[in-house]
Amino acid sequence: MASMRMLVFVTMLFCLFKVGFTGAPPGIKFSTSNSGSIIKIRAGYYSKAILWHGVKARFGIWDINDVDPLSSSGVYLAATNQSPGLEMIAAGFHVNPSLYHDNKLHFFTYWTTRNDYSTGCYNTLCPGFVIQPGEDLFPGVTIDPPYSSYGVRELDLTIQIKKDEKTGDWSLYKQYRTGERILPKTLFKSLASHAETIEWTGFVSHDRKERSPSMGSAHHARELNYKAASIED
Known part of the structure; x- marks a missing residue:
């Protein structure tokens, strides 16, 4: 489990990226990629170690209301390995009209075991996450x-991904409850043992012909509490 204290304002990271910030110190991550006509931008914080067995974050929950049909915007935490190939478990919140056919905010999970993302899926669209009885916050x-509310309060939810040291399976926790969703270790190779990298990331994607949606609260980090979106360990 990550034990360090951190606070990342994803709107600030996004703004730094947009003005061409380079030479980012260790831990801060910016990336942009193109997939056909879709532009994807990510900004966040990562931590590498020999062994990670979990990651936790408290996410500020903001309404993102400017997402076009081919766009998406959200935030997530993830446990990943890059060797011998990408393996990732992620959970967070996003607006994704192409996935849900609406412009509402959704809780999501995602996993993959391939660099080209040809395995795994969002939520329960394929075998993977096992939903436990009595769920009130299930994938999707x-x-x-x-x-x-801007300038008034920031409501939040805490999400945790943690490896069960007895079974080796990965569980997803919401708030302070016990493990609720299980991702069997048999789905993975390297993640069956541990994660090498954990990350907290904000992201947007959009068609080249559409404007980019907002990230987080759509306000700069310099506005601070109750105005800028935050992720806190």
């Missing part, structure tokens, strides 16, 4: 209001 569910 809509996050209904109230949301954070």
